[in-house]
Structure formats: structure tokens, C-alpha cells
Amino acid sequence: MDVGAKLKEWLSFFTEPTAKRLMLIANIGGVGYYWVVSLLVFYVNLFVIIPSILSENLGWMRFQWWFFVVAYFNMMLNYLICLSKKSRYTSTEGIVTEEASSKGWGYCVPCQQYSPPRTHHCSVCKHCILKRDQHCFFLGACIGHFNQRYFLVFLFYASISALHAAVCFFTYLNQYFATFLSLDFYCYFFPIATTKWVLGYTPSHLFGILALFYMCLMLGFGCIGFFTFHFQRALHCQTSYEFSHRVTTYSRGPQRNLQEIFGSYWWLAFLVPIPQKQTSDGIVWNKPKELKGY
Ligand SMILES: [Zn+2]
């Protein structure tokens, strides 16, 4: 590893223009937020909330405990694999201008190289990303050809984990904070809850659980929205960029589109994160009319 180059890269943060620096701060903040909230929710839900609200029904408590553990570990595992699978493109061979442009390749000015169709440059990652979809600030990385499947499964389990925790937190608050649909219900309104906590009327641990409840609720519904949108894009073989520019060139039917992202058994990716061979290498893209028998 070139330590000098790495150090230069880190120091370049202070010389970046403001917009780029803000993106880098958002990147660090997003990753920090994800880890703090997810680890906090994991601990509080498993070791404080579930044992407390389900103490009278041991069987049901074990079921809820393991349900959350399985969903949470699937989320974390897919998050980490998503980070480890880079979709970066670095040119290894010199491609002449005419040949490159005739194949639909484009020239990336920051990287000073020709890059394949569907590849876009990410100014945060500072790399060309194969079939780039978006830069995810919670991951601090780009979603592209090789990690899209892990990102989709991550969103799926993040929705389940966050909503499960939100329901458990609400059940706890209903018992110990304020009863649902009672005269005390106004306490749930966050500005009122914050004022009561500041004035010392609400214990800190209850206020903390209320804050976590709102976070999980927002993250849960947010992830459902993201998952629905991105799964739709996967079915139509479109990146977010192609969707906004109405590009439908690469779609080969829902079944084949999913195989191209997940491998032969797309549903298996939702059960275990086993790698499966994708039908495209991310560099060569066949259009439907060029495929035999299609
Ligand atoms: Zn580039």
C-alpha cells in the first residue's frame, strides 16, 4: 500500500471545494449514524424491551427474540458484503477512441479513461462505477453492478428490523410511558415530550426509547419505500439514472433481469447471501435485439 498516496488522499479533504467537502461530511455522518442507531436498537430491543414486554409468555418472547436476531444479522451481513463488493472500473487495456465510441463507451474526464456503457463516475468515491445506481451515504459507498443484490436484500431486512423494533418500543411505551388513545396520548408528540424531559417530568430512559421509536418508524417506512422503488428498477433492468432518463434498452423481461442481478436463483439471495454467477460482467451489455432467440 502506498502510504504517501493514501495520506495525500486524506489531506485532500481540506483542499476540496465546499460542495465536495459537504458530500464527504455527509458520507462520514451517514455511516456513523447507521452504526450508532443500529447497534443501539439491537441492544435496547433485545436486552431491555423484548424481555420486559413479553416476560409473561416465554415461548412468544423467544420467538420474537430470534425473529429480530435473524432479521438483524441478515441486514448486517448484507451491509458488510455490499461494502466489500466493489463495482469500480479501472481500464486495464488501451482502447482506441473509435472502437470505444462505437461500442457505446464514454470518456471519463476525472479518471482519464474510457468506461463501458452504464458506467458513471462518482465524485464521492472518485472512481468509475460499473452500472452505477447511486451513492448510498449510510454505506459510504456506491451501489453498482456487483453489490446491487446485497443492497436490495439489506433494504428488505432493514425494513423488517426497524419496524419490528418500532412495534416493540411502542408496546413498551404503551405500558410504561403513556397509554395509547388515552388523555396522556399528547405526550407522544415529540416537542411536548422533549419539553417534559428537559423540565424533568419524563425520565431520560423513556425519552430515549421514544426517540428510538420515532427513528425506527421513519427508517422502517423509508426502507420500505426505497426497497419498493429499487426492486421495481431491478425488475425493469434500470438504474436510477436510466429511470430518470427513461432508458429501457437493457430490459430482457423480469425473470432475466432479476437473474442478471442476483444469479440463477434470485429468491435464494433473500434467504442466504451466497454469491451466484451473474449473467453480465458489467462491461458488455447485450440489448434484447442482439440476443439469440429473443
Ligand atoms: Zn471516472
Ligand SMILES: [Zn+2]
Ligand atoms: Zn460513490
